[in-house]
Amino acid sequence: MPSPTSSLGVLKLLLVDPTVTTLLSRIYGSHQTYFDEKERYCHRVPSTFTEEDHLRLRAAGLVPNTFVQWGHDEVIDRLRQCAKAVTPRRAANAFVASMTSADLSWLTVLPAAVLGRAMPVHDEARMGGGSCRVCFFNADAIDATFEAYMRHAQGASWGEAHPAHGVLALGSALAGPSSAWPTPTPRDVWVFHQLLDLLRGLPPSARYSQARTAIHKARLLSNNRPARCETVLEALAFIGILDTPEHPGLMNRFTSAAERDQRPSVRVEVPAPLAWWSAKEGIQEELVTRLFGHLERPKQEPVAPASPPTKRRKAATPAAPATAKPKSIPGPPTPGSVYAIRFSEDRWGAAYCHEVRTERGVQRGRMEYLDLLSPEPPSAKQVVGLGFKDRLNGERWQTWCSGLDKTTGVKRIATDVPAPAHRQPGPKRVPFGGASDLIQLAGWNFKI
Template identity: 70%
Template sequence: MAHPDTSVMALLARVYDSRNSHFDAEGRYSHRIPSTFTEAEHQQLRDTGLVPNVFIQWGHDEVITRLRQSAAKVDLRPAADAFVASMGSADLAWLTVLPAAVLGRAMPVHAEDPMGGGSCRVCFFKADVIDTTQAAYFRHLEGAGWGDTQPVNGVLALNAAIASPPSAWPKPTPRDVWVFHQVLDLLRGLPSTARYSQARTALHKAGLLSASRPSRCGTVLEALAFIGILQTPEHPGLMTCFTTAIERDQRPSVRVEVPAPLAWWSAKEGLQETLVATLFGHLERPTAEPIPPSAASTARRKTASPAGARPKSIPGPPAPGSVYAIRFREDLWGAAYCHEVRTDGRGRMEFLDLLSPTPPTADQVTGIGFRDRLNGERWQTWCGGLDKTPGVKRIAMDVPAPAHGQPVPERIPHGGARDLQHLAGWNLRF
């Protein structure tokens, strides 16, 4: 389970941009591969086995059988080593192996028991079609997806690890071990009233983890709670005892974003030190802080921007008669017309009847009419940030307003220029 080259991750980021999502002819949640991809870029994805939109759909009983069988093949000590290595030196995807193995070992054989929304109340299984490449991408990107919300992801995480020979499983460096112990000490030292959000903030501020963003810190805490290191007597982790999906979905209030046990844990509960010793006791803390890896060895190589023309932007504040190119996707552009500008800088905008695979030009928008909602109603919106929103560029000024057979709408909503990028689907078919 080697980490993909940064250029491959950049290609996948372009594919799995939310603006490329759609439902294909078979009703599967898919992602368009931008038409700007070169044949060399397509081949690069094929060579790494990360071709987008490779789907699986397994039944409930098959998933549970696969999960239990895969977990039985995983030794928890190498999985714990990989977990600690993911703190710094190893690919983030290795974090998922230990909690996935714990889930598979704890999971009982059971009949599917759907609850509201179609998920099984025992295991969270839902009969979704899964894009295996997207699942792998998010494991590498966030270290998430070990089966906590869909057991299929646990199977995929375990199978990816099992496919690697034992010699390829990461061993934590002294620095990784030191960082992991620092994380545990940080949690031990929190005020007794501290809850999940305070723990995440403290971990983020400490800057101990590689890719130390808040979501990454939250994922580490959720994994520690999932296996049982952060738990409460009423809400145990899975190495203490199995808890059903519906039990793990219980939270103190609707404002709590994480599941049990972490949703209920506070620092007064401390850590389950016996479990820490069982899983990680063989990893002795270095007596002194190991030297961090040099910046040169950890810096990510910058990747080139996707090929393609960029609009020639006319700088300055919004003005009536301006036309703005709007980037809907990497390979799809539209345009909107500014009728007037208020004193607060918001422009009254209306889509033009244009879709283009390349940025539109001033000549291209001349003489184009407006594009109404798909139901035939005229639509406009007040937009702020027209002069500073990525993907929104002024390409023409002093353009006469096209004629329209309907009056100006009586009610005009307010928003930002960024909203034009996702509201266009109400006016344009793409």
């Protein structure tokens, strides 16, 4: 068996170069995906990337669509080896440092190490969907660069959905020098204790959504987004600080993937234990002391670091080349309107509005793609006479869209355009959504 970090050394945990971060966000945040010849889920690299951009990613060890694919037993062995190499104190320090001063990716080290230390050796036992009911393993190839980006952007992906994610998180941390591991600042420690106090003070009936809202309103964390606050709660529950006797965290008792996938109802989005926790359960104080007792709360609130001055973004930079913008026709949607849709920085399309309805104060247009895919934004003259674009499987598709007049990347460029003819009748079922769906779902209709 190779060492737990072999083949991972080129993947860096920290995306400290903001240019690299921007490049990866242009790839992984664009919703431009496809399956390659090996049926691997890939992200398209924009054609606007320069050779310098590609060289920068290679130098950072973060080449897009770099896949790893291990067998079940190898993943579990790697995870257990990596976890043994991480001391609980180092992992706890990294977790607390991620509150404000360190990269969000350091949050993943502690729950990944807890998972690896708790994970038993076991035979693969598949459940519905093909995942192992003990550990959530499945045989799909994993884009290691995408996982590194997600750890940086969200502090997520520590093995809760696939044990290989835990291997990548721990392997990346262990591949760097010990000096790269963060030490929590007094501000980090103070924020962490404030967060625990906030959870202790919630009304007994409060569930995870109320806890998430309270943390978000307190504005304690760096990158203070609701999803970021929820990730911190999920990590605390995963290790066992927010759990229940029936649904314990992993430092209190190992729970299988099938157990962690249980939820009180289909409306609950988070997994167990957090799905079942409420403030009446409190927090596991003994575990807090065991993991974080060496981090004494400062007597006074440390001064928060000054925010860097906001700079006005230039119209074009090497990391984000400027493109022409279509001239937008203001106003609410009308039948016969055509909208330019920016699928990505180098791909444009268009969609036709068949009719408009207003229900419960929400105005929606029934939209359908036109047969256009261009590196430049379309013009009003260009869309006249175009036919509709069906899904790649030949089915006709439409959707009711709200927010057509206020969604970034969706601009009305023509009105009173006659509806093109189509050999098929309109679809019997038309889903409801937002105008952003026209951007995110384009891969069903276009080979982007």
